[in-house]
Amino acid sequence: MSKTAELIIDGKSYVFPLVVGSENEVAVDISQLMEKTGAVTLDLGFKNTGSTKSAITFLDGDKGILRYRGYSIEDLAEKSNFIEVAYLLIFGELPTQEQYIKFSDDIRTHTLVHEDIKKMLDGFPSTAHPMGVLASLFCSQTAFYPESLDPNRANNAVYLSIIRSLAKMPTFAAWAYKNAAGHPVNYPDNKLEFTARFLKMTFALPGQDYEVDPVITEALDKLLILHADHEQNCSTSTVRIVGSSKASIYSSISAGVNALWGPLHGGANQEVIVMLENIKNDGGDTEKWINKAKDKNSGFRLMGFGHRVYKNFDPRAKIIKKAADDVLKKLGVNDPVLEIALKLEEAALKDPYFVERKLYPNVDFYSGIIYRALGIPVEMFTVMFAMGRLPGWIAQWMEMRENKEPIGRPRQIYTGATLRPYKAIGSR
Numbered sequence: 001m002s003k004t005a006e007l008i009i010d011g012k013s014y015v016f017p018l019v020v021g022s023e024n025e026v027a028v029d030i031s032q033l034m035e036k037t038g039a040v041t042l043d044l045g046f047k048n049t050g051s052t053k054s055a056i057t058f059l060d061g062d063k064g065i066l067r068y069r070g071y072s073i074e075d076l077a078e079k080s081n082f083i084e085v086a087y088l089l090i091f092g093e094l095p096t097q098e099q100y101i102k103f104s105d106d107i108r109t110h111t112l113v114h115e116d117i118k119k120m121l122d123g124f125p126s127t128a129h130p131m132g133v134l135a136s137l138f139c140s141q142t143a144f145y146p147e148s149l150d151p152n153r154a155n156n157a158v159y160l161s162i163i164r165s166l167a168k169m170p171t172f173a174a175w176a177y178k179n180a181a182g183h184p185v186n187y188p189d190n191k192l193e194f195t196a197r198f199l200k201m202t203f204a205l206p207g208q209d210y211e212v213d214p215v216i217t218e219a220l221d222k223l224l225i226l227h228a229d230h231e232q233n234c235s236t237s238t239v240r241i242v243g244s245s246k247a248s249i250y251s252s253i254s255a256g257v258n259a260l261w262g263p264l265h266g267g268a269n270q271e272v273i274v275m276l277e278n279i280k281n282d283g284g285d286t287e288k289w290i291n292k293a294k295d296k297n298s299g300f301r302l303m304g305f306g307h308r309v310y311k312n313f314d315p316r317a318k319i320i321k322k323a324a325d326d327v328l329k330k331l332g333v334n335d336p337v338l339e340i341a342l343k344l345e346e347a348a349l350k351d352p353y354f355v356e357r358k359l360y361p362n363v364d365f366y367s368g369i370i371y372r373a374l375g376i377p378v379e380m381f382t383v384m385f386a387m388g389r390l391p392g393w394i395a396q397w398m399e400m401r402e403n404k405e406p407i408g409r410p411r412q413i414y415t416g417a418t419l420r421p422y423k424a425i426g427s428r
């Protein structure tokens with residue numbers, strides 16, 4: 001007999017089915033709730049709400065588990081590469097060698113962006129944050145490929161949009177950086193794969209040779225894998241909800257970039273470094289800053305700490321902490337900010353405030369330290385996150401489309417004024 005849940009409202013009982021996932025997660029299916037009872041649920045921040053059924057990413061926040069399509073993040077970060085992980089997320093299986101070569105060649109074919117994009121870039125002042133530029137350039141693809149606006153286009157046309165998104169992302173990201181630096185842009189070198197191509201476009205200067213460093217490429221590729229998907233977080237839910245109106249894939253991804261930008265989400269990686277530098281410049285008294293984070297009136301939070309779903313540890317943070325150590329050693333970098341980070345982590349993990357609330361370092365806590373060691377400027381940190389998250393956004397957008405999900409449209413409980421007669425207050 002299938003399991004059910006009983007809900008009693010005003011003494012009247014209603015029965016709802018339970019849905020069980022492949023890892024035995026349980027949900028109460030309330031899709032008939034309004035019809036049966038006239039009531040809605042209220043769940044600010046969707047803390048208890050499953051918005052979809054998904055076969056892409058599994059995470060268990062209590063056990064610190066993260067898997068893409070059933071493969072553990074530890075295995076993928078150690079043995080795979082970003083393009084293979086992108087294929088896995090989007091198409092559901094690891095590619096054969098033939099599939100990998102085709103996918104990677106298809107991406108290389110589309111790395112160039114329309115020359116008019118440079119005119120758009122020229123319109124941005126160099127003070128423009130690269131995330132704003134990235135979101136705008138992504139959305140502009142709807143103008144260059146208007147056929148992408150057709151929600152009923154065939155799967156091979158959708159494939160082309162996916163390839164174009166993956167191909168042009170490093171170009172857009174590097175150009176957003178060049179705009180901030182006030183430097184001329186570089187064109188993609190198609191002999192290079194995704195990560196190395198991005199590095200060369202970002203750091204090569206006119207008239208100078210630029211050799212991509214394999215240590216930097218490998219570390220960055222690992223970071224991109226760790227960020228590639230994270231089920232129904234703020235930016236991914238945004239991508240799915242924008243896509244549910246049958247908006248194009250480019251506008252859905254552009255919306256995802258904007259959602260990621262905020263300091264409580266992907267923007268935290270930039271804020272972590274700003275915070276660590278502030279602590280260093282303030283004399284390095286970590287205790288003082290921990291106390292500030294505990295004081296609700298200060299408006300200050302320990303950036304890079306806490307997570308909506310991880311309540312034990314963030315497996316990505318564990319891998320990144322080790323990778324940060326390796327990279328700093330390999331590159332011979334001695335970053336005083338790392339010492340502050342270690343002191344802060346040690347003090348917070350002993351402090352009852354953080355222990356009771358299960359606040360641990362998250363993926364953003366150490367990623368900034370690696371990005372700095374790799375020479376990535378701080379305002380580009382969230383762009384790095386967006387580059388990594390792109391395959392996840394695409395996979396989730398595709399799944400939403402294939403499942404023919406209805407338009408996302410939550411309800412509300414209205415708390416404003418009830419009907420009142422209009423009476424002019426001033427002269428007009």
Ligand code: CMC
Pocket residue numbers: 045230233263264265266268293294300301302303304305306307308309357359362363364
């Ligand atoms: N520093 C101090 N207190 C905190 C922090 C923090 N970083 N995070 C949460 N708290 C407290 C919060 O004040 C609340 O306390 P109380 O129960 O006394 O009211 C309690 O812990 C629960 O916090 P919440 O805000 O209700 O939790 P949430 O699930 O809504 O928020 C979060 C999760 C990640 C937004 C939050 O922990 C936070 O703001 N962290 C700092 C920003 C950050 O590092 N974000 C990156 C997240 S990981 C990358 C990603 O996937 O986006």
